[in-house]
Amino acid sequence: MDWDSFLTxxxxxVDELKVKLRGIREQYQKTSLHTPIExxxxxxxxxxxxxxxxxxxxxxxxRLADEMQDLAGVRIVTxxxxxxxxxxxxxxxxxxxxxxxxxxxxxQKKQSGYRSYHLILCYPVQTIDGERKILVxxxxxxxxxxxxxxxxxxxxxxxxxxxxxxxxxxxxxxxEAAFWLDEEMSIIRDEVQxxxxxxxxxxxxxxx
Numbered sequence: 001m002d003w004d005s006f007l008t009x010x011x012x013x014v015d016e017l018k019v020k021l022r023g024i025r026e027q028y029q030k031t032s033l034h035t036p037i038e039x040x041x042x043x044x045x046x047x048x049x050x051x052x053x054x055x056x057x058x059x060x061x062x063r064l065a066d067e068m069q070d071l072a073g074v075r076i077v078t079x080x081x082x083x084x085x086x087x088x089x090x091x092x093x094x095x096x097x098x099x100x101x102x103x104x105x106x107x108q109k110k111q112s113g114y115r116s117y118h119l120i121l122c123y124p125v126q127t128i129d130g131e132r133k134i135l136v137x138x139x140x141x142x143x144x145x146x147x148x149x150x151x152x153x154x155x156x157x158x159x160x161x162x163x164x165x166x167x168x169x170x171x172x173x174x175x176e177a178a179f180w181l182d183e184e185m186s187i188i189r190d191e192v193q194x195x196x197x198x199x200x201x202x203x204x205x206x207x208x
Contacts, residue, residue, distance in 0.1 A: 014042040036083035113175025
């Protein structure tokens with residue numbers, strides 16, 4: 001298989017989506033509104049990882065485009081849990097791609113403790129041979145969820161996917177701690193905003 005030719009449209013899809021999603025962030029930054037997007041990253045799965053997953057999932061190479069939905073991946077990271085819902089609403093409102101499926105791993109976390117919101121997008125890419133529709137996995141998660149997932153992924157790679165049970169349990173506890181941190185930071189933000197609101201009202205009353 002000519003991997004470079006096969007993966008080029010996926011790289012194009014990732015690059016275009018990163019530009020568009022970062023554009024949303026920049027638009028928010030030009031207003032007084034809180035931006036629900038902290039940062040955006042993306043990647044195309046390395047060939048070695050594609051081959052490993054294809055073998056593990058019994059996916060024929062000529063079926064990769066249809067059966068491997070995360071060849072292209074884009075990730076949106078937010079500050080707060082409630083920002084995730086705002087980002088999902090923004091994604092659903094767009095007309096430049098189609099949402100194929102959604103999986104909520106925040107309300108229904110994985111057994112490992114992993115939390116994130118996943119959407120599979122069907123994104124049209126313009127090529128010299130015409131339009132191609134590319135499947136892209138979009139992950140939306142908070143900073144703390146992303147921190148946990150990044151460390152867990154590196155440990156899983158180190159242990160070749162077989163993390164010892166005691167470390168698995170500690171990772172699960174760490175995932176709960178990360179989620180508690182998300183909730184606590186949201187509460188703190190709400191309290192700060194309420195204090196600011198009260199202060200603004202008092203300042204307006206004093207000017208009268």
